[in-house]
Amino acid sequence: MDFKLRVWRQKNRGDKGRFETYEAKGISSEASVLEMLDVVNRGLVAVGKDAIAFDHDCREGICGSCGIVINGGVHGPFEHNTTCELRMRRFSDGDTITIEPFRVRAFPIIKDLVVDRTAFDRIMQAGGYVTVKTGQAPEANNIAVPKKIADEAMDAAQCVGCGACAATCPNGSAMLFVAAKVSQLALLPQGKAERKERVLSMVAQMDKEGFGACSNSYACEAKCPKSVSVSHIARMNREFLRAGFGS
Amino acid sequence: MKLDPRTPSGPIEKRWSTRKFDMKLVNPANRRKYTVIIVGTGLAGSSAAASLAELGYNVECFTFHESARRAHSIAAQGGINAAKNYVNDGDSVWRLFHDTIKGGDYRARESNVYRLAEVSGNIIDQCVAQGVPFAREYGGSLDTRSFGGAQLSRTFYARGQTGQQLLLGAYSALMRNVKNGSVKVHGRKEMLDIIVIDGRARGIVVRDLVTGEVTTHLANAVIMATGGYGNVFYLSTNAVASNVSGLMKAWRKGAYLANPCYTQIHPTCIPVSGDYQSKLTLMSESLRNDGRVWVPKKKGDGRSPELIPESERDYYLERMYPSFGNLVPRDVASRRAKEMCDLGLGVGKTGLSVYLDFGDSIKRLGQPVMAEKYGNLMDMYHEITNEDPYKQPMRIYPAVHYTMGGLWVDYHLQSSIPGLFVAGEANFSDHGANRLGASALMQGLADGYFVLPYTVGDYLADTKFEAVKADAPEVAAGAKEVRVGIDRLMNVNGKVPADDFHRRLGHVMWEKVGMAREKAGLETAISEIQTIRKDFWKDLKVSGSDKDLNQEVEKAGRVADFIDFGELLARDALHREESCGGHFRVEHQTEEGETRRDDQNYAYAAAWQYAGEGAAPLLNKDELSFEYDIPSNRNYK
Numbered sequence: 001m002d003f004k005l006r007v008w009r010q011k012n013r014g015d016k017g018r019f020e021t022y023e024a025k026g027i028s029s030e031a032s033v034l035e036m037l038d039v040v041n042r043g044l045v046a047v048g049k050d051a052i053a054f055d056h057d058c059r060e061g062i063c064g065s066c067g068i069v070i071n072g073g074v075h076g077p078f079e080h081n082t083t084c085e086l087r088m089r090r091f092s093d094g095d096t097i098t099i100e101p102f103r104v105r106a107f108p109i110i111k112d113l114v115v116d117r118t119a120f121d122r123i124m125q126a127g128g129y130v131t132v133k134t135g136q137a138p139e140a141n142n143i144a145v146p147k148k149i150a151d152e153a154m155d156a157a158q159c160v161g162c163g164a165c166a167a168t169c170p171n172g173s174a175m176l177f178v179a180a181k182v183s184q185l186a187l188l189p190q191g192k193a194e195r196k197e198r199v200l201s202m203v204a205q206m207d208k209e210g211f212g213a214c215s216n217s218y219a220c221e222a223k224c225p226k227s228v229s230v231s232h233i234a235r236m237n238r239e240f241l242r243a244g245f246g247s
Numbered sequence: 248m249k250l251d252p253r254t255p256s257g258p259i260e261k262r263w264s265t266r267k268f269d270m271k272l273v274n275p276a277n278r279r280k281y282t283v284i285i286v287g288t289g290l291a292g293s294s295a296a297a298s299l300a301e302l303g304y305n306v307e308c309f310t311f312h313e314s315a316r317r318a319h320s321i322a323a324q325g326g327i328n329a330a331k332n333y334v335n336d337g338d339s340v341w342r343l344f345h346d347t348i349k350g351g352d353y354r355a356r357e358s359n360v361y362r363l364a365e366v367s368g369n370i371i372d373q374c375v376a377q378g379v380p381f382a383r384e385y386g387g388s389l390d391t392r393s394f395g396g397a398q399l400s401r402t403f404y405a406r407g408q409t410g411q412q413l414l415l416g417a418y419s420a421l422m423r424n425v426k427n428g429s430v431k432v433h434g435r436k437e438m439l440d441i442i443v444i445d446g447r448a449r450g451i452v453v454r455d456l457v458t459g460e461v462t463t464h465l466a467n468a469v470i471m472a473t474g475g476y477g478n479v480f481y482l483s484t485n486a487v488a489s490n491v492s493g494l495m496k497a498w499r500k501g502a503y504l505a506n507p508c509y510t511q512i513h514p515t516c517i518p519v520s521g522d523y524q525s526k527l528t529l530m531s532e533s534l535r536n537d538g539r540v541w542v543p544k545k546k547g548d549g550r551s552p553e554l555i556p557e558s559e560r561d562y563y564l565e566r567m568y569p570s571f572g573n574l575v576p577r578d579v580a581s582r583r584a585k586e587m588c589d590l591g592l593g594v595g596k597t598g599l600s601v602y603l604d605f606g607d608s609i610k611r612l613g614q615p616v617m618a619e620k621y622g623n624l625m626d627m628y629h630e631i632t633n634e635d636p637y638k639q640p641m642r643i644y645p646a647v648h649y650t651m652g653g654l655w656v657d658y659h660l661q662s663s664i665p666g667l668f669v670a671g672e673a674n675f676s677d678h679g680a681n682r683l684g685a686s687a688l689m690q691g692l693a694d695g696y697f698v699l700p701y702t703v704g705d706y707l708a709d710t711k712f713e714a715v716k717a718d719a720p721e722v723a724a725g726a727k728e729v730r731v732g733i734d735r736l737m738n739v740n741g742k743v744p745a746d747d748f749h750r751r752l753g754h755v756m757w758e759k760v761g762m763a764r765e766k767a768g769l770e771t772a773i774s775e776i777q778t779i780r781k782d783f784w785k786d787l788k789v790s791g792s793d794k795d796l797n798q799e800v801e802k803a804g805r806v807a808d809f810i811d812f813g814e815l816l817a818r819d820a821l822h823r824e825e826s827c828g829g830h831f832r833v834e835h836q837t838e839e840g841e842t843r844r845d846d847q848n849y850a851y852a853a854a855w856q857y858a859g860e861g862a863a864p865l866l867n868k869d870e871l872s873f874e875y876d877i878p879s880n881r882n883y884k
Contacts, residue, residue, distance in 0.1 A: 012795070030633075031523040038525055038746070045744040050791040051799050055313065057486040058322045059526045060627065062411055065317050085630050110457055111796040118434060121314050125426040129419035130378045134298040134696045137369070137376035141333065144387030145380075154380040154405060157412060161316055190378045 001027045001093045005040065007052055008100035009112055017109070019098070029089040033076065034059060034066060036088055037099075054113040059084040061225060064160035067167065068113045069100045074168040074223050082162060082225045102167035106174070106210040117163045119209040120177060126205035127198035128181040130190050149187050156184040158226040165220035165228075171212030175233050176220040178206050183232035186239050196243040203240060250503075250854060250869045253657040254358040259875055260340075263362045266658070267701055271708035278303035281707050284451055284466040286438045286493055288315035288421065290414055290688060291671025292472030294695025297420035300429035302700055304707075307464060308421070308430055309453055311437040311488065311801070316418045319474055319486040320671075320691060323410025324531035324624065325394065326402035327374075327688040329367040334391055336399040340364045343401065345876055347686065350396040350576055351651070351679020352828035352844060353878040354509070354852070356871060358658055359676050366697040367689055371403055373696055377416040381405050394684040395532050396576035396883075402685040407531050407623045413688055417695070437801065438493055439729045441469060441500045441667065444721045445713070448667035452725045454733070456801065459794040461729050463722050465715050468666045468703055471497060472695070475650035475672035477510070479809050479816060480761070481753020483647035484516060484529040490805040491812045494654055494673060502662040503854035503867060505675035506652035507812070508820035511682055511829045512762050513648030514580035515641075517631055518600040527646040528631060530603070530624055532684040535573045537608035537617065538641070540564050540580070542592040542601050552594070552602055552640050563587060571883040578681045578829050578842075579883060581645035585762050586840065588644070595642045604640035645762060649687060651678040651829060652819075655854040655869065659702035660694060663854070666710070668703060670694035675852065680828025733793050736803045741786030745803040748783045752776065752806070752813050760817050765833040769821040776814045783810060815855060815864060822866065825849045846878050 003024040010017030022044075027036050034056050041051040057065040066083040070076040076086040091097065099113065107115040145153075157180070165176035182199050185191030191198070214233060221230045255262040273281065281304050285296045288310040300306045312318060332338040343364035348355060371389070375381060381403050382390040391400045405412040424430040435456040442450035442463065450465035473493030477483035498504050515530045541560045548555060563583060565572045573580075584601050593599050609617055614637055618625065628636050653675040654662050660676065661668050671691040678686065715722070759772035783806070791797045826835040826842035827849070835843045852869040 028521045028523050030520050030631075032525075035523045035525050039523060042744050042746060045788055045790045045799055046742055048788065048790050051797075053796055053798055057312070057317060057488050058319065059487055060322060060528045062322050062408065063317045063319070063486060064321075065313065081630065085627075087630070087633075089633065114796060117313060121316075121422065121425075121432075121434075124419065124422040129423040130376065131423060132373075132376040132420075133301045134294075134373060134420075134700065135369075137372040140331070140368075140372045140375040141388050143375060145383050146387050147383045147385050150380050150383040150387075153378075154382075154412075157380050157405075157415065158408060160411075161314070184380065185378050188378050188380065190376055 001029055001088055001091070003027065003036070003091065003094070004096040006096065006098045009052070010109055012111055013108055027088055029087070031088050032059065032084050033070065033086045033088065034084050052113065053111045056084060061085045062160055064162040067102055067162045067164060069102060069167065071098050074102065074164045075225060079222055080225055080227050082160070102163055104163065104166045104172045106166065106172065107163060120161050120163065122209065123174070123178055123202055123205045124181065126201040127194070128202060130185060131194060143189055145188060153184045153187040156180040156228060156232050159228050160226060162225060164223050164225060166211060168219045168223040169212065170217055170219065171215055173214045174206055174211040175214040175236070176224060176228055176230065178202050179232040179236035180228050182236045182239055186235060195239060199236060199239040200243050250655070250663070250867055251657060252356065252869055253659055254356060255658065259357060259361045262358050263365055270701055270705035273704050273708045275303055279305055281305060282307060282466040283468050283470060283703060284309065284464060285470045285472060286451065287318065287472035287474060287673070288312070288432065289318035289320035289472060289474060289671060290417055290691030291695045292318070292470070293414065293417035293421045294692050295470055295472065295670055295699045296430050297417060297424050298696050298700045299703065300424040302704070306430040307466065308432045309436050309438055309451070310432070310434055311456060313434050315421055315432055316415060318414065319489050320414045320688070321411045322486065323688055324407045324529065325533040326392065326404035326409045326685040327370065327413060328394070328401050328683070328685045329371045329403060329689065330364055330401060331368050331371060333389060334400050338399050338401050343367060346397050347677070347683060348679070348876045349881055350683040351681055352842065352881060353679065353846070353850070353873065354827055354871065355677055355679030357873060357875055362698070363677050363690060363693050366693045369697060370689060370692045374413055374416050377419060379405065379412045379416045392533060393536060393574065395535060395574045395580065396683040398571070404533065407533070407621060410688060413692065417692070438496070439732070439804070440496050440725050441664070442721055442725045443500050443664060444715055444719065447665045447710070449715050450722065452729045454729065457796050459792070459797070461726050463717070463726050465717065465722070467707055467712055468668065470668045470670060470699060470703070471654065471673050472670045473673045475653070476812060477647045477650050479752070479813050480647040480756045481749050482519065482524060482527050482757070484513060484527050487525055490808065492805050492808040495808040495812055497654055497662065497664070497667060498857050500664065501857065502664045502667055503655040503856050504652070504815065505655035505852045505854045505869070506819065507816040507855070508823055508830050509651035509680045509828060510647060511577055511649040511651060512581040512645040514577055514584055514645050515603060515643045516646035516648070517628065518595060518597065518642055518644040528627065529646070529648060530628060530641060530643060532577065534603060534621060534624060537620070538573065538603040538605050539607060540573055540601055540603055542587045542594060546591040552604070561592070568883045575883045576681060576683060581762060582831060584645055600642035600644045602640035603643045605636060606640070609637060649682055651675065651680060651682055655852065659705065660698055661702065661706065666706065668699060670699060680830055732804070733800065736787065736800065736807065737789055737793050739784060739787040741788050743786040743788055745787060745789065745799060745806045748779055748787070749806045749809060751779050752810055755779070756813055760820055763831050763833050764820050766821065769817050772817045773814055773821070776810060776817065780810045783807065818864065819853055819855065822853065823849060842881070844878070850878070
């Protein structure tokens, strides 16, 4: 398959950036978008031009490294996939494809398609854990967790931290990311002791990083590669209110 | 140098506790005066960092990823073993020990393996306490499943994303310690050398991947947790950036590399479909619990699978290994799949795949139950191949997945450079010549949570440290060497991107140093790799600047190390005139095509020592002895 690519190029954080056009020729329909970029980059490097920088690693949808906007859609125009999982057979031969980085205030662009998502680490540092030191754990089966609860916690815990929720949100809100962790740990007995401090400090850090507020558009759930449900946002809101009442 | 593995003596079940008691301790108030550098933030690195920080040491963590959570442990699917015996099927520390020793084809150290089995239960306790959402039974207790190489159910899992959940657990512990100031995580920094002063590891040299700046960092001890080297084959199930450079930098500074030829080829991966491909995707071994492996009985049977009647299918694993059936260990399953394809019985367009059929299980359990167990794997397969595994059998083929070899370490996980410790897949210690499924996560976390916190402390307490000044000659020289190395890559100025050399290398490795190895092929491979090296330093093109985020600079450096390492791997495979586990020498097999070990001559770990640029590496033998599990022929029939 042949494609015409419009790719965002930006040398560094200070650069203004612009679109540049490239040809991608003879691409296998089974190749992923990232493998297509590999082919384009090989051509660029061979003639001494700068390769297009993009984050990626596992290329099987779990590490959360990749993330670009394709034809206006976060991780591409379809639902529930990461960029690395998107195969070229979903496009038509001869298509013009526009590729740009996530545009989120809290994710500054480092170069080309690479953004800085360390804000997520700082939100996790604010409370996305259970305080238990190595060696302090009780016998595992002493903590019974009903299957239904464990399954729901796992639904939330699947978040890969790619940032698609924030990138697709009209307000650049990271509510789904934060809620996934708050909800997972609020559901499980292990997380109960710190639930109040956790939700308050994670939300405070989220605001501090410059993420926007949730306006219930549900765009995040539609795009989430792991289909994390907005019901976790509802649970986080309840946790937040509860914590505010001091009970 | 005489290798001292520092293995304890006495009854095996007392060795670890006795050794812990004999270790020296660092007074809690003094711990913050010691700095420990940890390279890599996967399961081993993150768990070690969090645990050492909790003890009060000053910990500095380095990763080339943006965030600690992106490390490749995240991609492990199936599960983690532990000898809990929750299902009353006869499991015990002894049995896990025995299965691991036997699974490793009697090429691992008994003391290490026993310790691994001994702490396996603590790992599950720790992870559950962190909030890892393991699969549960209706009554709320933990669920388990079975895995290859074991006849009982001891594998704990979180759907098909166990590695992700365990890593996020370790990562959350790490983040908590960042918050309280006891760990600093340096993201997008790549370790490019080790600083050795007076024979001890005292720091590292790193390159900032965003600015290109080269800096030095000093410490009292360094832990390498940089993962495995599967990408020496170019195509593997490893993440694209996984590399051998950390190991090679340590090797050139005097750490020995042990058993590089022990590479694990995983039997259930999505087959290769074209040249554009950047990696292979694993389909968890857990699928073999409910999937049956088969090929058509007739050569070149072009019918689609549902049209081939039962009587014309060969469920060859069930036929050859009635007691283990589809759950034989990985090396056996892989070799048999290759054999079927070599006989012309393979399926799919390329003829390089076999069926993994869920038809019976779907009939027995129903699609919803199957979806609950394996949903994400089924979806992933569907997305990649455009074929629905609920409707037609998966097509699978072996691919490089895990590497048992790594830096040589003693019982304390210390390399041959004092003060340099190695954890997780980066060391060679526990899996012998073949790793059992669901044991990688166990080992990474055992090393990080329950071994290094003791052994690193013992080293620190037992060593008198001279203060190292930031401008010491070894430090300046380390930084300079790294700069020179980068300039060398930038200045070749040929026309060929680094990736092309990597692909060429991978092709040689897979064809001649892959699933079946023989003398002539290995010798050809070594000379071909030498040609690739020559071409690399003549024709390499790195475009752009090294003072900037430039993934071509990163790749070029990694490929250079892969080339050198590939040659070492082939040499190790050539020297080991026996077959064991993942190392299959065509010349050494039984009449039934199983591995034939030579315990008389090869019951040792081969620890290779760097002898200088261009010189042949030196072989040191770390002899293995078996007191508790007497080597026998592995029999899975």
